[in-house]
Amino acid sequence: MAQAKKDSHYISAKESRRIAAENRKITRAFEKKKARRNVNESEYLTKMADDGNIVEFDNLHTYFYTDVGTVKAVDGITFSIPEGSIVGVVGESGCGKSVTSLSLMQLVQGPAGQIASGSIRFKASDGKVYDVAKMPTAAMNKIRGKEMAMIFQEPMTSLNPVFKIGQQLDEVMLLHTPGATKEQAKARSIEMLGLVGISDGERIYNQFPHELSGGMRQRVMIAMALECNPRLIVADEPTTALDVTIQAQILDLLRDIKTKINGSIMLITHDLGVIAEMADYVVVMYAGRVIEQGTAKEIFDHPMHPYTIGLQKSKPMVNQSVERLYSIPGAVPNPVDLPNYCYFRDRCDRRCPACNGDYPEIRTVAGTHRVACHLYEPEDKGGAK
Numbered sequence: 001m002a003q004a005k006k007d008s009h010y011i012s013a014k015e016s017r018r019i020a021a022e023n024r025k026i027t028r029a030f031e032k033k034k035a036r037r038n039v040n041e042s043e044y045l046t047k048m049a050d051d052g053n054i055v056e057f058d059n060l061h062t063y064f065y066t067d068v069g070t071v072k073a074v075d076g077i078t079f080s081i082p083e084g085s086i087v088g089v090v091g092e093s094g095c096g097k098s099v100t101s102l103s104l105m106q107l108v109q110g111p112a113g114q115i116a117s118g119s120i121r122f123k124a125s126d127g128k129v130y131d132v133a134k135m136p137t138a139a140m141n142k143i144r145g146k147e148m149a150m151i152f153q154e155p156m157t158s159l160n161p162v163f164k165i166g167q168q169l170d171e172v173m174l175l176h177t178p179g180a181t182k183e184q185a186k187a188r189s190i191e192m193l194g195l196v197g198i199s200d201g202e203r204i205y206n207q208f209p210h211e212l213s214g215g216m217r218q219r220v221m222i223a224m225a226l227e228c229n230p231r232l233i234v235a236d237e238p239t240t241a242l243d244v245t246i247q248a249q250i251l252d253l254l255r256d257i258k259t260k261i262n263g264s265i266m267l268i269t270h271d272l273g274v275i276a277e278m279a280d281y282v283v284v285m286y287a288g289r290v291i292e293q294g295t296a297k298e299i300f301d302h303p304m305h306p307y308t309i310g311l312q313k314s315k316p317m318v319n320q321s322v323e324r325l326y327s328i329p330g331a332v333p334n335p336v337d338l339p340n341y342c343y344f345r346d347r348c349d350r351r352c353p354a355c356n357g358d359y360p361e362i363r364t365v366a367g368t369h370r371v372a373c374h375l376y377e378p379e380d381k382g383g384a385k
């Protein structure tokens with residue numbers, strides 16, 4: 001392929017055209033498969049590996065086929081969300097957190113973005129287990145929003161500015177509940193506004209998004225997510241755009257909601273403080289892969305991967321004065337051109353000779369604690385596959 005300019009990050013126009021033509025073939029095949037109608041359920045029904053889970057990501061690969069090459073945004077991640085738990089997914093910006101959650105909702109931006117391989121098993125309320133990675137769009141539309149709902153970072157971009165809050169809330173229910181009347185939808189919407197702590201729901205129902213504060217808009221988004229009684233809420237940086245005090249309120253609300261709907265939450269954030277406060281399990285991502293995972297206690301009491309340790313050191317602490325916050329040197333590698341050794345090697349302050357070998361396998365170190373780092377491999381292995 002690009003043998004002549006191997007060291008260069010630039011590619012020629014001719015090369016780019018060739019990649020584009022190849023990508024078109026690949027993405028067209030994916031799109032065609034997803035657009036099929038009346039697909040037999042057996043094609044995408046499956047079984048959970050562990051019945052206690054509501055979601056299982058299994059070696060998921062989600063790629064963007066761009067004209068400059070394939071962006072491996074999610075490159076083989078495996079983790080699960082046990083029923084009734086909050087799983088926190090943490091990592092720097094660009095490490096693939098959003099793409100992971102969008103894959104689960106089948107909302108990755110096509111045609112460039114595609115689930116290239118792997119499985120995402122989801123257990124619905126009727127006990128059926130769907131493999132989201134194999135579902136055609138028509139089938140997915142039936143469970144998205146109803147069984148699983150998503151809350152985004154910036155509510156203003158998810159709410160339509162020209163429609164009143166009430167209309168937008170009603171629409172969700174009307175869409176997913178055949179035969180529901182307008183009156184029923186309105187009653188449900190006001191009930192949901194109450195559930196998210198908005199006492200004057202009747203008034204908010206008749207307002208436009210721009211008339212509300214950021215915190216109120218995020219509450220409305222949560223109300224919208226709850227409209228159809230989902231069992232799983234995916235919250236992608238739900239508090240990043242909010243003030244600290246409002247952030248605490250929204251986190252309290254999410255915790256409260258989880259108990260009320262008896263559901264599970266996948267909570268995505270770059271903020272370890274939020275994870276520490278909320279999560280039962282933690283998944284640490286780096287450059288499209290899971291590099292460490294375990295219970296919150298395991299991760300916070302015994303962080304093992306030098307990246308996780310770095311993240312913790314760079315977190316501000318109350319009652320502790322520091323001259324300067326630690327920051328991990330360097331940057332995440334380019335996802336188009338990932339090296340075959342550990343992606344963190346060049347930023348790591350604990351690199352050893354084994355780090356020049358292959359990318360380290362993820363392995364269990366204790367209980368549910370897993371880490372992908374050569375430091376914790378059996379001594380004689382030193383980077384072997």
Ligand SMILES: Nc1ncnc2c1ncn2[C@@H]1O[C@H](COP(=O)(O)OP(=O)(O)O)[C@@H](O)[C@H]1O
Binds near residue numbers: 092095096098099109
């Ligand atoms: N629509 C897109 N086209 C191409 N690349 C994308 C697109 N969306 C995300 N990416 C790439 O995928 C990687 C992961 O992105 P993302 O999941 O948004 O990161 P995070 O949410 O952890 O900040 C990044 O390298 C990003 O540039």
Ligand SMILES: [Mg+2]
Binds near residue numbers: 099
């Ligand atoms: Mg993101």
